[in-house]
Amino acid sequence: MLKITGIKSKQEIRLLKQFTQFVLGRFLSNDQIRNSRILIEFITPNDITDPKQAKEFRECSAWMSSDGISYGKPTYTITMNRACTNSKTKVLETKYKNIMKYLAHELVHVKQYALGEMVDVPSGGCMWKGQLYPDDKVMAADRTIYKWEYFEAPWELEAYGRMEGLYAMFVTKDN
Numbered sequence: 001m002l003k004i005t006g007i008k009s010k011q012e013i014r015l016l017k018q019f020t021q022f023v024l025g026r027f028l029s030n031d032q033i034r035n036s037r038i039l040i041e042f043i044t045p046n047d048i049t050d051p052k053q054a055k056e057f058r059e060c061s062a063w064m065s066s067d068g069i070s071y072g073k074p075t076y077t078i079t080m081n082r083a084c085t086n087s088k089t090k091v092l093e094t095k096y097k098n099i100m101k102y103l104a105h106e107l108v109h110v111k112q113y114a115l116g117e118m119v120d121v122p123s124g125g126c127m128w129k130g131q132l133y134p135d136d137k138v139m140a141a142d143r144t145i146y147k148w149e150y151f152e153a154p155w156e157l158e159a160y161g162r163m164e165g166l167y168a169m170f171v172t173k174d175n
Helices: 010-027 030-034 051-060 097-114 154-172
Strands: 002-005 037-043 062-070 073-081 118-120 126-128 131-133
Touching: 002 010, 010 030, 010 037, 010 097, 010 154, 051 062, 051 073, 062 097, 073 097, 097 118, 097 154, 126 154
Parallel strands: 002 037, 037 073
Antiparallel strands: 062 073, 118 126, 126 131
């Protein structure tokens, strides 16, 4: 199930659904896509009441959460900054260029969770392809603090590395 909220235009929703299906279809089987629940919600930073989270949302423009199992299906929520559209153009692929790139990035994270490449760890952080990446607040047994940089995290390298190409493939594909 794929649901998009926060956008009223049926034409824009159709474009974003097509893009989502295109991206996920590059990585997941039709059964995996059908047996997942994906909510893509469009909001503005002003919709977020926590000032720290609103600031973070302004800086990153999108985020994804793996929400566990709901109605027997793995569930993912992608929150997108509605303000990232280019309102100066009427061409949908151009108007939503940034949105689609950010969405591609977050859908790569969906793929990572769906294929078990990334798994959240209850004590904080995650496992990436079998390697532990704890939150920087989590201490190792020898009391040293783990440190890793966001942009060097392997899951982010993949997501950032694929977002431009996925957008380019979508807008140049044969319809």
